[in-house]
Every structure is written in structure tokens, then in C-alpha cells.
Amino acid sequence: MPELNPPRLADLASAERTVIEDLLRALLECENRELEATETQLVGLSGVSRETATTKLARATELGLLIAEPSGRWGFTEGGRDEAIRVMRAHRLTETKLARETGLAAERWHEVAHTAEHRMTQSEVDALADRLGNPRFDPHGDPIPTREGRFPAPQDRPLLDWSPGQPGVIAHVEDEPAELFARLVAMGVTAGLRFVSMREDRGVGLFIEGRSLVIPPELLPLLRVRSLHPEEKGPVAGAIRLSDLETDEPGEVVTLLPSCTGSERSRLLDLGFVPGSRIERVLESPLHGPVAYRVRGTMIALRRPQADHVLVSRLDSTRKPL
Amino acid sequence: MSDACPPSACDGCRAARGELERLGISVARWDYVVALAGNPNTGKSTLFNRLTGLRQHTGNWPGKTIARAEGGFGYGGSRYKLVDLPGTYSLRSASPDETVAREFLLFGRPDLTVVVADATSLERNLNLTLQILQVTDRVVMALNLMDEARAHGILIDARRMAGDLGIPVVPCAARSGEGVEDLLVEMEAVVTNRTTTRPYRLKLDVPGVAAAMEQLVAKLEKRFPQLPNAEWIALRLLEGDRAVAAKVADGSIGFSQTNSLAPNLA
Amino acid sequence: MKPAPKTDDILEMAEELRWDLPRNFNDHLTEAIYAESSRLAERSVARQGQSRRMDLQNRVDRLLTSPRTGFLIMGLVFALVLWLTIVGANYPSSWLGWLLTDQAYGWLRELAFAYLPAWLAGLLIDGMFLATGWVISVMLPPMAIFFPAFTLLEDLGYLPRVAFNLDRVFHRVGAHGKQALTTAMGYGCNAAGVIAARVIDSPRERLIAIITNNFSLCNGRWPTQILIATVFLGALVPAQFAGLAATGAVFGVALLGFALTLLCSWALSRTVLRGEASTFSLELPPYRPPNLWRTLYTSLIDRTLFVLWRAVVFALPAGAVIWTVANVMVGDVTLAGWMVTRLDPLGIFLGLNGVILLAYIIAVPANEIVIPSILMLTVLLLGQGDAWAESGVMFETGTEGVSEILQTAGWTALTGVCLMLFSLCHNPCSTTIYTIYKETGSVKWTAVSTLLPTALGFIICGGVAFVWRWVQV
Known part of the structure; x- marks a missing residue:
């Protein structure tokens, strides 16, 4: 049911709306990663300054999007989660579109999608999804929520925790900071590729689909990996x-x-x-x-x-x- | 109407088999709607031009016909409306040309679909044919470019292929007119139900998909007992095709396939 | 139960099931269908030994795409088509000119002025008939040669090889190799080239192909190029080399157009259409012997007559407009004279003149009528009062007459060169503009496609004129 309170997110000035939507997305990310949704955490994830965060979290509560729990943690209302999912969906669909249809360099997807996500209405998001054939995963390997708001929880873990010699799949490539992401793109590391990892002196050696690479230590935190699903074949020798x-x-x-x-x-x-x-x-x-x-x-x-x-x-x- | 073609085998053939009457674009009233589908560069437009007397030019490069062209011809006392679909390799992607082709086959409900296949690279052409057979029942295959195939030393057992696919397969060479008469005979036989097709439906039992398909097909068949292509519809739903989902939601997917004499095409 | 879309149980189930499907189930499906196709094909297809046809195709392919011979053959083929068009069109052109503008014109004029009011006779015969007669005699012969030759190349399967050869070049400027196809198509008709850009899958590269298509000289501009090259550049060398010089000049302008295509593609993909080519796959279809007669026939009917018909349709009203501006008086000068005087300063600065600019304004509907407009306006402004009597003489003498008239009107080699350049770089005709709008659905990109070549034309012509004058002083 739509809230009866007069101001709605879509009616706000775009600057204010952008900040609130960023905070909502940060909260959604906390939920998915099972992190404590404290104000500090939200500030860290959204990149919003602390003062702004304090006022805008209060504003979002006023709008009926968030609930401040007694423990100091933040939680969604039903409507708030829907808005957060719409923004996430817009972001991931836009990145998918950029990856598929434009020649834009991969390191610039995030920036463009970040602007677009605050400007798209629900029907524009749906139209984009239809045009793209309702994809399930974005180019970073993350699931795109359906219009009904469904998406599975991620089952990946950091590459740093992976035991050498074991085959796996690159599940997620973090696109921030952009210059580190660009280096991974240049190396040809993208989500969905199968690999076997080896420890090397200067980082982790990956044998990825017929090519071997060494991932330097500074790039390792950007990569999350998962094990092979039962029906998936492992890397092919030769x-x-x-x-x-x-x-x-x-x-x-x-x-x-x-x-x-x-x-x-x-x-x-x-x-x-x-x-x-x-x-x-x-x-x-x-x-x-x-x-x-x-x-x-x-x-x-x-x-x-x-x-x-x-x-x-x-x-x-x-x-x-x- | 003047005959535009150079003299060739098909023009003015034996009256016993019916006369081809080219109607150009004048298709105000028709008895049957025929869709012309096929890979790019298989001579689909040549066949279209030969049947309708129109002169759509397309060169020897892939993907030239992108808009849907329509024309008409008369044969054996009936009037046919011929719809030339864009040449595609497949029916499954979201590209504009494949969407046009797929949605016409699914929702335009042609009385007959003629698949034009290139006899010199049959494998690639069968890929599309098998997909079309998933969507619709009444199909005739025009095995085109037989003259080229012979020049390449390729022999094709059309009869065996017809048996395997469960549809009539007619070797022809649209460029010279060879076999076009036979094609018309087969087309007429299928639309008038003198020939019944038993299209070969490839079981789509891919690992990890079969179970989901089974559940969906069961549900679809329960709600729409008349549905001739439940497997394909289920697959499209799993692939996220919203056009199909909308037709399922409003129930219009369940109408029977044949609607001769009903000129209700958009 | 009401089957409302949101709560449809089948759709809900499908949505639920989608997440559990393997990520690459689509691949597996395609693979399964291909495996079956392969099995079925094997059952009914037999091959008789190694095909000699195949060997031949492979050898031809190596020849047409090798670094040593590929580009050489490409250049020769295009030069040959141009040469055939330019040289071959001369004879039928002068014959048609004699028939329509000398014989028929004089006869019709006498008839019309005898029975109709003078203004109507003037409008119909001196305006509309003469413009149309010009368009037919100038345009029909080159098109009747160019289009069938081009169609033959297309049907043969040569053009995808051209795209294959040139892809590296297009890749370097951030465009798609298939732009070679749309560019080639544009040499026939830019509107057709813009539509042909649909074969490019990715929107960014497709847009680049559309915007730069105008740098392919279309059929409406070839006659301008050929005529002006023959009159001004052919005349600079001894008579026996005139044809060669003219062909070379036209080939040079076409090459410049290609260079501008690359330059603009590069500039666009570095600025507003930033990015790298995202997708690329190009099918190289087998060579097929074209059905010669059918090809000649269809390309004559389809393309030549179609394009000619379009030109005639635009030439009729344009002829009427030209006659009107030449006969309506503003104070004591004609409207045409008044406008030309106003346009002259800009025109001369660009190495052109006011008549040319006015002709380009009148000829927005179709490039084909630029030359007729220029000639008729020039004749009108030269011979006051008696203009129409002279215009009859003009057509009789073919290119020599044209040369005489233009030189009398103060044209120099610079005017000729700048007109050739401006003909390459100006706004697309209205049909093309409309097609661009239909294909892109965007006013912005339509405006870019229109203004970019015009601005370049002004810069190039102004620059050439400046340097030319500077060198001469």
C-alpha cells in the first residue's frame, strides 16, 4: 500500500533524493552481506558524509522508508525495501545495458549507472529489463532483482580465502576503485570465468580459461569467488x-x-x-x-x-x- | 499484369497443377497467410519475389531484409498472403529482427510457414528449422540453392529429411525457378489439410532445465489444453520473454492455431 | 479466481524457477539444438569428394584479402566502376540532352506559348520541363551504369570482403567494419546507406555509420562531380588526358570523402560517442554467380528508375520554384537576382558564389537538381530578358556549352574545385534527413548528421579558397 504521508521519494529534489537512495542501497547491501546496519556502516558504504547521513536518515524515517531500531541499527519498512530494490535494479540493468550495447570502457560503467539509477522511474526500469530480455546477472556477476523484488543471496567469498589448487569460478568483480577495476578488466578478468589458483610470491597466480595470470596483492580484495556448481564442468586442460x-x-x-x-x-x-x-x-x-x-x-x-x-x-x- | 520474370522453368507451367498468379502487393483479401522464414542469405527474398512478382532487392550479405515485407499470389483458386520475415539464425534472442520473426510466428498465427533453407549449409539452417518446428505445426521446408549444392558436390536425400522432420521438404532453386511449382503444390496440400504435418519436436532436456520445464509445461497444459507448443512457451517464460508472459497472463496464448479466412492480422 | 497479471501462478512459478537454472542454460539449449541439427544433416547429406568449387573460392578469397593484392584489387575495382560510369555515360547523356532539351524543348515551347498564357507556358516549359529534362539527361545514363555494376559486385559477394579488408581501419577509428558496407551503399544513395546501417548490431557503431554516411558521394552528387570535373579539371590538361584527369579528380573527392568518414568516426568515438567497438562478427558468404540479366534488370528497375523517378518528382517543383524566383520582381531586380546578391559575399568567401548557395537551398529535396538549378539560375542572371532563348542553345552543345556559360558567369577553376568539395560536404538531402530521423528516432542525432557535414563543408571550402587566393597573389 502506498503511504498516505504527502511527500514521496519521487517528489523530492533530486539532490536529496540521490542521497536518500544511496543510503537505502547501502542498507540493502548490509542486509545481503549480513553486516550490522549501524550509521557508521551506512556512511562507509554509501560514501555520504556523516552529518548529511544523520539528517537524511531522519528524513527517510519521516518518509516512512526506514525504521530506527532501539539497538541503533537501521531497518527497512516494506516500501523502503522496494525503493532500494528499484535503485539496485536500475543500477545493475544499466550496467548490463552499457556492457552489452555500448562500447563504453568497463571502468566507466559504474559512474554512468550511478547517475542513471536515481533518474529512472519504475516503468523505465521495467522497459529496460524487457528490452534486455530480463537478464538475471549483471556484468559483475551480481544478480539483478526481478520486478517483483526477488533475487538470491550471494554465495561467494573473497579470493584471499580460497585454497590453492582448487578450481572455482570468479563470482564478483568489484568495480570500485575504478582504476584498480580497470586493471583487472585489462587483464581479462571478469565474472563467470573458471580458474585454478596457485600461490605466487607477488600475489595469487590464476590459471583462467587457457591463460595464466598473476593477480598482484592490491587487486585481490576486488575479487570474490565461489565453488563450481555440481552441474558445472571444471576448467579444461589444454x-x-x-x-x-x-x-x-x-x-x-x-x-x-x-x-x-x-x-x-x-x-x-x-x-x-x-x-x-x-x-x-x-x-x-x-x-x-x-x-x-x-x-x-x-x-x-x-x-x-x-x-x-x-x-x-x-x-x-x-x-x-x- | 505483365510478367516481369525472364523466361524460365516455372513460368506458364502445366495447367493441371494450377497456375501461379502474381498479385504483387495487392493483398486486400486472402484465404491463407504464409510466413517465409529462414537464415539470412538463403535466397528467401528471391523466392518471395518469384512468387509475388515483386522486386525486393537484397544483396549477398547477411541481414539485409529487416523490415517485414508482404506480398500476395494466387494459386489453385486460392489467394495467399506472403509475409517475408527478417532473415535470422535463431528465434531466441532479443535482437529486433529475431523478435519480429518470433512474434509473428507465435502471435501472427500464419496458416503455413515456409522455411527457406540453404542446401549448401544445411546444418546451420536446420538449427533454425528445429526452432520453428517448436513454435508452429504447419511447416514446409524449401531446400533452396540446390543448384549451388550440386556445384559443390553436395547430395541431399530430401525424402529422408522430410521423414525425419515430419514436414514436406521440397528441393528447389528459386533463382532459376526450379522446383518452385512443386513447392506450391506442397504448400497447397498443407493449408488445405490434404497433407498433415507431424513436426519433429526436439526434446529440450538440457541438464538443470528439464525439471523446471516439466513443472511449467504441466501447468500450462492444464490451463490451456489446446496449446500446441507448451514446451516452447515454457522455455520462453524461463528465458524471461515478457511478450509471451503477457499473452499467458491474459489467456490469449491458448487460442487455437488455425484461423483461415480470418483476416485479423495486425 | 481472477487471473490478474501480478498474481498469475504460472508466471510466478516461472520467475521462481528462473533463479535455479544454470547460468548458461541458454548455451546448452543452443548446443543441444545444434547437435541435433548436425545429426539430422549427417543422415541426409552426402558429399562427393573434395569440391573444386570450394578450392576455387578459397583461392579467390586469398587473392582478394591478401595484404599485397587485396587493396590493389579493391582500388582497381572501384576506379573501374567510376571510369565506366564517367566515360560510358557521355554518349547517351549527350543524345538524351539533344533529344529532350534541344528537340522536344523547342517544339513544346512553341506549342505552349501559342496556346497558353505566357506565364503558365513559362512555368511549365521553361521551368518544370527544362529542369526535368536536365535531370533525366544528366542522371539517367550514369545511374544506369553505376547501379547495375554495383549490384553485380554486391550479388557476387565481394562487398563483405571489402568490409573484411577494411575492418582494421574502421576498428582503429572506433567504428565497425560493416560500416564499409554502409559506406559503399551510400555511394548509391545515402538514404539507402542509412537504412543499411541496421546490419550493425551495436547502437554506438551504428550511429557513427549513420552520421558519417553523408561523406559517401551519392548518385545525385556523382553527376555534379563528373560534370564539374570534366568542365574545369579535364580542361586543364591536353584533350587526350581529359577523361583521365576528370576520373582522377572525382576519385580523389571520393577518397577525401572516405578520409572524412574515418576522421569523423574517430572524432565521434573520442567525444560524444566515446567507447570501443563492442561486438563484431562478419559473415563472409560464399561467392554466388549472379544471374546477370536478372541483376541488370532488377537494378535498372529498382534502383535506377526509382532514383530517377524521385529526382523527377523533386525536379518538377524545383523547376517551378526556379522559374518563379527568376521572374518575380523585387523592386527592379528579379527575386533570384536579389537573393544571389545577398548570398554572393558568403559564397565568394567560400570559393563559390551566390548562385551555387541559392541552388543548394532550392535543392534541399534532392541533390540531383543542384546542377540544373545552378545552370538555369546562371543563364537567367546572365542574359536578361532573352534568357530562355539562350538556354535552349546551352543544352545543345553539351559540356562545352556548360563550360562557356559558367566561364562567362565568372567561374574559375577555384569555383569548380570548391563546388566539388561543397558537393561532398553539405547537408544531406531531405529524404536522407527524414530517414536518419526515422532510423535513430532522435532529433539530436538527426541535427548532428545534418550540421556536421555542412560545417565541415564551410571550413574546407573557406580554407581552400583562402589558400588558393593566397598562393595566387
């Missing part, structure tokens, strides 16, 4: 990226990496880049541009970043064509 496949060396597609999302993913799948497809590198373009591969009877040209998304295994070249 697999390489399609871009590393050489001419006259037939290969077989192992999988399309999760770093390839949205329309690009469905396009590549539809073109036949599915596990088990035999694939050959057939034509180089001049100036070292795209490379054409023959897959399922058709020649498809891909640029290097696209070919990096395809994991293949080398086939014995004496084997008969499929």
Missing part, C-alpha cells in the same frame, strides 16, 4: 583461446566464455560457436585485422577481442572432418 589457434590446426569449440554477453553471445552461439563445433582458421585480413574462421560450413570473421571469448581445444589434424 584448452586455448580461439585467437591463439593457428592456421591449418583444426580445433573444436570447448565453450564460449561468460565474458561474452548479450546480443554478441547469442549471435556467436547462433553462428555455431557452440561446444563440439569443429573450427578452423582460414583467412587473415590485411593489416592484421579480423580473422575468418570456418565453423559449421560458413566463414565468419571475428576481431581478436571476440575470438578471445571462445575457448577451443586443438584437434588432431589427421582426424576426419566432422
Whole structure:
């Protein structure tokens, strides 16, 4: 039921609304991470100054969004949680859109989405979700709440707690601070990739889908990982990226990496880049541009970043064509 | 109306099999709606042009026909409205062309769908065909570019394929007109129910999905006993297709598929 | 129970179940369908040995995409198409000109002035018929050569190879390789090029392709380029090299257009459309022998006649407008004269003149009528009173007559060069503007697509004029 109190969140001046919405999101994050929702905690998570936080938390209580519990912790009202979820949904959907449809650099997604999340109405958020085909996860690997407000609790833990030698999946890549996130993006580390970890002197060594990397210590806190689901296959030994496949060396597609999302993913799948497809590198373009591969009877040209998304295994070249 | 085509095999054929009458875009009244679906670059538009006498030009690169083109032709005393859907590789993504194609097959309820397949790369074309068979019952496959296939040394057992897919499969070469007459005969047979199709429905029992599908299909079939494609609808719901969800919610998904002589198309 | 959308139990169940599905279940489905396709295909498809056709295709592909021969062939093919168009169009053009503007015009004029009031006869024959006759004789022959040649290349499957070859270049400027296709399409018609941009999946790169499409010289501008190059640049060299010089100049302008396409794509992807190419996949379809006659036939009917028809439809009212501005008096000068005097300072600063600017204002509906407008306005302003009698003579003598008239009107090689440049860089025709609006759904991007080339045109022409004059002094 909508509150009968006259002012509603949508009616506030945009500056005030932005601060309150940031606080609501911070509280939602506390709930998900099972943290104590004290004022200090909320200040830390939202990046709002303490004085502003004090007045705006009071204002949010007035608006019927929050409840101050006697223990000094904060809690949601029903309406408050809905607003928080709308903002989170807008943020994650916007990031998904940016990842799929624009060429915007990954480290700038957060900033753009952060502005957009405070400007979108519920119906705009829903329309965006429909247009994107109601995705379930955003590019960082986080679940996007449904319009009914449902989303599962995360089951990940920090990479630092992971025991070496064990295969796992990168579950979440934190996008703040942006410059550290940009380094991870440049290394090709994105949510959904499978890895095997090894301790190294200068950080943690990860063997990720056919490539090995060393993650320096300062980047480690940004990564959260999870173990493989029972139906998931572990990392494939001997697999390489399609871009590393050489001419006259037939290969077989192992999988399309999760770093390839949205329309690009469905396009590549539809073109036949599915596990088990035999694939050959057939034509180089001049100036070292795209490379054409023959897959399922058709020649498809891909640029290097696209070919990096395809994991293949080398086939014995004496084997008969499929 | 002047005949626009150069002389070829299909023009003015034996009257016993019916005469093709090209109606161009004049399709004010029709008896059957036929959807033309297929991968890009399979000669779909060539077939469209040959049947309707229209001259839609599309070049030899993928994804040229993006808008939906309509035209008409008469055959064996009936008038057909032909809807040329955008060429797509699949029916499952949210891209605009696939959405147009999918929603027309699902909600436009054509009396017949002709899948135009490229005989030189059948595997890729079967990928789309199998998906279309999930959506709709009355399908005829036009195995196009047979002349190219022969030049490539590819032999196709159309009869076996027809048996496997449960639909008529007609080898043809729309460019030269080869086999187009046979295609018309099969199309007529299906829309007039002289041929009954038994479309091959691939079981979508992918690990982790089968159980969810089963539950949803059971519910769907209980509420909409007439639903011919419950599995596909269930899949679309799981894939988050809101257009399908809306039709489920308002109950309009359950109408029967055939609606000949009912020109109620948007 | 009322099945309200929010509480539909089937939908609720689907929403619930979605979260428990494996993340990549979509992949598995596609994989399963492909596996089945593969099994079915294997059951009914047999291959007879190694196909010789395939070998040939592979060899042709290597030739067309190798670093050594790929670009060479591309350049030769485009130059050949241009040369065929320019040289081949001469003969039918002059014949049509003789037929329509010499024979038919004189005859119709006599007839009209005998039976109709002078103003109506003037409007119909001196205005509308003459403009239309010009458009037909200037436009039809080059289009009847260019479009079929282009369509043949397209049907053959060569254009995707061009995109493959050029992708690296487009990648460097933050655009999509398929922009090569829309650029090529734009050489036929910019509105068609803008529509063709739909083949580019990602919105950012698609927008870049749309905005920069105007730098592809469209069919309406080729005749301008060809005529002006022949009259002003062909005349600078000995007669036997005139055709070559003209072809070279037109090729040069087309290349400049390509360079501007890249430059603007680069600038856009560094500023308002910031980002890197997000998706890329390009299918290289097998070469298919085009059905020669059918291709010639359809491209003549579809493209040539369609475009010609459009030009005629716009030429008729434009002819009427030209006649009107030339005959309505403002004080003691004609309206045209009055406007040209006002536009002259800006025009001359840009290396052009007032007549050219006025012609571009009249020709917003279609680029095709720029040259007819310029010529008719020039003739009108030159020969006061007796203008129409002279205009008949003008058409009879073809390009030489044009040259004479323009030089009498004070045109120099600079005017010619600047007109060629301005024809490359100015606002798109109204059809294209409307198409851009329909395709982007945005007033902002439509405005950018319109104003960007115009602003560039002013800068380039002004710059060239400045340097030219500076060097000459």
C-alpha cells in the first residue's frame, strides 16, 4: 500500500533524493552481506558524509522508508525495501545495458549507472529489463532483482580465502576503485570465468580459461569467488583461446566464455560457436585485422577481442572432418 | 499484369497443377497467410519475389531484409498472403529482427510457414528449422540453392529429411525457378489439410532445465489444453520473454492455431 | 479466481524457477539444438569428394584479402566502376540532352506559348520541363551504369570482403567494419546507406555509420562531380588526358570523402560517442554467380528508375520554384537576382558564389537538381530578358556549352574545385534527413548528421579558397 504521508521519494529534489537512495542501497547491501546496519556502516558504504547521513536518515524515517531500531541499527519498512530494490535494479540493468550495447570502457560503467539509477522511474526500469530480455546477472556477476523484488543471496567469498589448487569460478568483480577495476578488466578478468589458483610470491597466480595470470596483492580484495556448481564442468586442460589457434590446426569449440554477453553471445552461439563445433582458421585480413574462421560450413570473421571469448581445444589434424 | 520474370522453368507451367498468379502487393483479401522464414542469405527474398512478382532487392550479405515485407499470389483458386520475415539464425534472442520473426510466428498465427533453407549449409539452417518446428505445426521446408549444392558436390536425400522432420521438404532453386511449382503444390496440400504435418519436436532436456520445464509445461497444459507448443512457451517464460508472459497472463496464448479466412492480422 | 497479471501462478512459478537454472542454460539449449541439427544433416547429406568449387573460392578469397593484392584489387575495382560510369555515360547523356532539351524543348515551347498564357507556358516549359529534362539527361545514363555494376559486385559477394579488408581501419577509428558496407551503399544513395546501417548490431557503431554516411558521394552528387570535373579539371590538361584527369579528380573527392568518414568516426568515438567497438562478427558468404540479366534488370528497375523517378518528382517543383524566383520582381531586380546578391559575399568567401548557395537551398529535396538549378539560375542572371532563348542553345552543345556559360558567369577553376568539395560536404538531402530521423528516432542525432557535414563543408571550402587566393597573389 502506498503511504498516505504527502511527500514521496519521487517528489523530492533530486539532490536529496540521490542521497536518500544511496543510503537505502547501502542498507540493502548490509542486509545481503549480513553486516550490522549501524550509521557508521551506512556512511562507509554509501560514501555520504556523516552529518548529511544523520539528517537524511531522519528524513527517510519521516518518509516512512526506514525504521530506527532501539539497538541503533537501521531497518527497512516494506516500501523502503522496494525503493532500494528499484535503485539496485536500475543500477545493475544499466550496467548490463552499457556492457552489452555500448562500447563504453568497463571502468566507466559504474559512474554512468550511478547517475542513471536515481533518474529512472519504475516503468523505465521495467522497459529496460524487457528490452534486455530480463537478464538475471549483471556484468559483475551480481544478480539483478526481478520486478517483483526477488533475487538470491550471494554465495561467494573473497579470493584471499580460497585454497590453492582448487578450481572455482570468479563470482564478483568489484568495480570500485575504478582504476584498480580497470586493471583487472585489462587483464581479462571478469565474472563467470573458471580458474585454478596457485600461490605466487607477488600475489595469487590464476590459471583462467587457457591463460595464466598473476593477480598482484592490491587487486585481490576486488575479487570474490565461489565453488563450481555440481552441474558445472571444471576448467579444461589444454584448452586455448580461439585467437591463439593457428592456421591449418583444426580445433573444436570447448565453450564460449561468460565474458561474452548479450546480443554478441547469442549471435556467436547462433553462428555455431557452440561446444563440439569443429573450427578452423582460414583467412587473415590485411593489416592484421579480423580473422575468418570456418565453423559449421560458413566463414565468419571475428576481431581478436571476440575470438578471445571462445575457448577451443586443438584437434588432431589427421582426424576426419566432422 | 505483365510478367516481369525472364523466361524460365516455372513460368506458364502445366495447367493441371494450377497456375501461379502474381498479385504483387495487392493483398486486400486472402484465404491463407504464409510466413517465409529462414537464415539470412538463403535466397528467401528471391523466392518471395518469384512468387509475388515483386522486386525486393537484397544483396549477398547477411541481414539485409529487416523490415517485414508482404506480398500476395494466387494459386489453385486460392489467394495467399506472403509475409517475408527478417532473415535470422535463431528465434531466441532479443535482437529486433529475431523478435519480429518470433512474434509473428507465435502471435501472427500464419496458416503455413515456409522455411527457406540453404542446401549448401544445411546444418546451420536446420538449427533454425528445429526452432520453428517448436513454435508452429504447419511447416514446409524449401531446400533452396540446390543448384549451388550440386556445384559443390553436395547430395541431399530430401525424402529422408522430410521423414525425419515430419514436414514436406521440397528441393528447389528459386533463382532459376526450379522446383518452385512443386513447392506450391506442397504448400497447397498443407493449408488445405490434404497433407498433415507431424513436426519433429526436439526434446529440450538440457541438464538443470528439464525439471523446471516439466513443472511449467504441466501447468500450462492444464490451463490451456489446446496449446500446441507448451514446451516452447515454457522455455520462453524461463528465458524471461515478457511478450509471451503477457499473452499467458491474459489467456490469449491458448487460442487455437488455425484461423483461415480470418483476416485479423495486425 | 481472477487471473490478474501480478498474481498469475504460472508466471510466478516461472520467475521462481528462473533463479535455479544454470547460468548458461541458454548455451546448452543452443548446443543441444545444434547437435541435433548436425545429426539430422549427417543422415541426409552426402558429399562427393573434395569440391573444386570450394578450392576455387578459397583461392579467390586469398587473392582478394591478401595484404599485397587485396587493396590493389579493391582500388582497381572501384576506379573501374567510376571510369565506366564517367566515360560510358557521355554518349547517351549527350543524345538524351539533344533529344529532350534541344528537340522536344523547342517544339513544346512553341506549342505552349501559342496556346497558353505566357506565364503558365513559362512555368511549365521553361521551368518544370527544362529542369526535368536536365535531370533525366544528366542522371539517367550514369545511374544506369553505376547501379547495375554495383549490384553485380554486391550479388557476387565481394562487398563483405571489402568490409573484411577494411575492418582494421574502421576498428582503429572506433567504428565497425560493416560500416564499409554502409559506406559503399551510400555511394548509391545515402538514404539507402542509412537504412543499411541496421546490419550493425551495436547502437554506438551504428550511429557513427549513420552520421558519417553523408561523406559517401551519392548518385545525385556523382553527376555534379563528373560534370564539374570534366568542365574545369579535364580542361586543364591536353584533350587526350581529359577523361583521365576528370576520373582522377572525382576519385580523389571520393577518397577525401572516405578520409572524412574515418576522421569523423574517430572524432565521434573520442567525444560524444566515446567507447570501443563492442561486438563484431562478419559473415563472409560464399561467392554466388549472379544471374546477370536478372541483376541488370532488377537494378535498372529498382534502383535506377526509382532514383530517377524521385529526382523527377523533386525536379518538377524545383523547376517551378526556379522559374518563379527568376521572374518575380523585387523592386527592379528579379527575386533570384536579389537573393544571389545577398548570398554572393558568403559564397565568394567560400570559393563559390551566390548562385551555387541559392541552388543548394532550392535543392534541399534532392541533390540531383543542384546542377540544373545552378545552370538555369546562371543563364537567367546572365542574359536578361532573352534568357530562355539562350538556354535552349546551352543544352545543345553539351559540356562545352556548360563550360562557356559558367566561364562567362565568372567561374574559375577555384569555383569548380570548391563546388566539388561543397558537393561532398553539405547537408544531406531531405529524404536522407527524414530517414536518419526515422532510423535513430532522435532529433539530436538527426541535427548532428545534418550540421556536421555542412560545417565541415564551410571550413574546407573557406580554407581552400583562402589558400588558393593566397598562393595566387
